[in-house]
Amino acid sequence: MLDANLKEQLKAYLERITQPIELVASLDASDTAREMEELLSEIATLSALITYERRDDDARKPSFAIHRTGTAVGVRFAGLPMGHEFNSLVLALLQVGGYPSKTAQDVIEQVQALDGDFHFETYFSQSCQNCPDVVQALNLMSVLNPKIRHVAIDGASFQSEVDGRQVMAVPSIYLNGQPFGQGRMDLEQILAKIDTGAEARAAEKLKHKAPFDVLVVGGGPAGAAAAIYAARKGIRTGVVAERFGGQVLDTMAIENFISVSHTEGPKLAVALEEHVKAYEVDIMNVQRAEKLVPAKVPGGLAEVHLKNGAVLKARSVILATGARWRQMNVPGEAEYRNKGVAYCPHCDGPLFKGKRVAVIGGGNSGVEAAIDLAGIVAHVTLIEFDGKLRADAVLQRKLNSLPNVKVVTSALTTEVHGDGSKVTGLSYKNRDTDELHRVELEGIFVQIGLVPNTEFLKETVALTNRGEIEIDHRGATSQPGVFAAGDATTTPFKQIVIAMGEGAKASLSAFDYLIRLAPVEGEVKAA
Incomplete structure (x- = not known):
């Protein structure tokens, strides 16, 4: 064995x-x-x-x-x-x-x-x-x-x-x-x-924390890099994260992280946390940020309000809140999530052995999901909104070689069907003819990209119409003393290695901002 x-x-x-x-x-x-x-x-x-x-x-x-x-x-x-x-x-x-x-x-x-x-x-x-x-x-x-x-x-x-x-x-x-x-x-x-008393105890503990020089919101690759670079400057650094590791935790194979030919998301997330813990960084995990109140004057204290009621203060803030799987937002999707509608083919694929499934999305992630699932399930229908697949040519060749995969392009998914307890099918519209089609199946894997976790920042920092935080070449947002990095920002190409670099840059920018500040009357710099 x-x-x-x-x-x-x-x-x-x-x-x-x-x-x-x-x-x-x-x-x-x-x-x-x-x-x-x-x-x-x-x-x-x-x-x-x-x-x-x-x-x-x-x-x-x-x-x-x-x-x-x-x-x-x-x-x-x-x-x-x-x-x-x-x-x-x-x-x-x-x-x-x-x-x-x-x-x-x-x-x-x-x-x-x-x-x-x-x-x-x-x-x-x-x-x-x-x-x-x-x-x-x-x-x-x-x-x-x-x-x-x-x-x-x-x-x-x-x-x-x-x-x-x-x-x-x-x-x-x-x-x-x-x-x-x-x-x-x-x-x-x-x-x-x-x-039941954990949240109240956590809030009580957090509200007594002294102000930070740099407070990082988010614990993914960008947030980890930002925390490390700040801590190395010898300034008081904190990280508040809903789950340390972020989207990396949901990533299976990582083969484009320079100098590491292959690793897996959870393994990388552990390494990130261990690296951060090697420095004097206050990690506040399982804490959700719900509001940002920028400092009233440059050099003043910004506030990050948490879901449990605690308020953290800092002289500078780095937003590294990352992104999450984008949903189709069609009738039936929310009702049948985890009842046939899934977002992780590696995790949930084995549960659909011998069954019929659909993959929504024709980019690299969608085509990779269809290839993986084809070896487990009876049949895969890949549905792509565009008139052609957007995945790399090598992936498309592999997909086209599989006998149990059907590719449908120029198709808009319109509804998820179920019997009240599980998925039974989906409907899509042919965008060229407006004709409606129904596919009978047991599982739907949604692979249509990411949406930034920035809802709590509306009317606080400038966001694009896609919800991305607008930043300049130094990682600065529209608010003085507030910086941002990673998949939640306007930085193109959402990649782990890019997020880490952007996190480091935002942290160096925050430090540069801090050392150029004049003292603010009535406020004492945290030791």
Whole structure:
């Protein structure tokens, strides 16, 4: 099951465990069960502190539990945690085995203080890069608090459950049998949903923070670069982000980041956060900015108002709020989001195995999605608004070689159809003839670009009619002391490497702005 190199790496990791653990399997006669038993048996040979036993005592088969011997501490996997979830398996082995988490102590204490009965179930796919964050967060919670239980379920191995619960997007999380959330969530986001007093405590803590010299709004590549460049100048720097990593977290393969031939979005996001944390930067994660109040005079304090009611102050602000997937904005899209309407083919594609799907968009992302999905689903209909596809020629050649793909150009999607619980089809209009067509299908993957996260900035800084923040060649906005960078701005070519450069430039511009300011009467510069 594991090759020799992987075994050696895993054996080295398992030397860190300090508590005996047992692997307890519940198996059936499936091929997955056979592979699971082989995997667990191999793991048990790598450490004297690990034992393996088959008990068949769980109704969900094939599955296995990782228990700390003689305690209630443990986690469960249903199906094989391979692909992107192999790291989740390794972490679970370490944490159940007593290896301490690197999670901040205040977050650990918050988990340990939770009171109540929490039984989480997470449906994942092995190709989903968003799923490990959720699985690992809930596994850690179940290790830290005996009142919390978690089972991670490979949807491909439990298709009847997926169909019965109508799971059409991963990760899908259930709490005590009821839907809890879908999509990427980290530990702090999960805690914010179940710990009812967390938001008020966070607001109370934030409102006492001293003013920043530079406050970065956004934690993607542009925001991370801006924070690093500011902190290196020795000035008081803060980052407030709804989710650190931003849109990069939803990116699968990255092959155009100079000097790195290949990486993945979540891996890059971790590296960004670790780099920022290497400096004295105050990171305020899982915080949504809702209002910007510019300084009344140059050198005065600008205010960033957060959703939880807290107000942060700063002598300069860098807006790096990024962008999100653009929606079609047609009837039925919102109603059937995560019920057949999806935005991540890598994450959700395996859930549509053998089914009919459509991809909306003929750019690189749309054509790449259609190519990927064609190897999983029964049929792909690619719908493009323009009269021709806009993807690179090499991608179009690959697409045209696939027998189960149909390309429709000059088409405007007009409606998503469903039966009340899931997608059943879509309608589009031929833009040349105005003729309406209906396509019967089970899934729709929307790949039509990005929209900037700038709604809260209307009437504060100058925006284009597309919502992009207008900036000059130095990254300055229409407001003195307010700078911007990345995908939320008018900078052309929305690329990670460009966003990082723009973030660095905006930060250097903010520092230049600060050192040229005359002192403002009645305001004291933050140390």
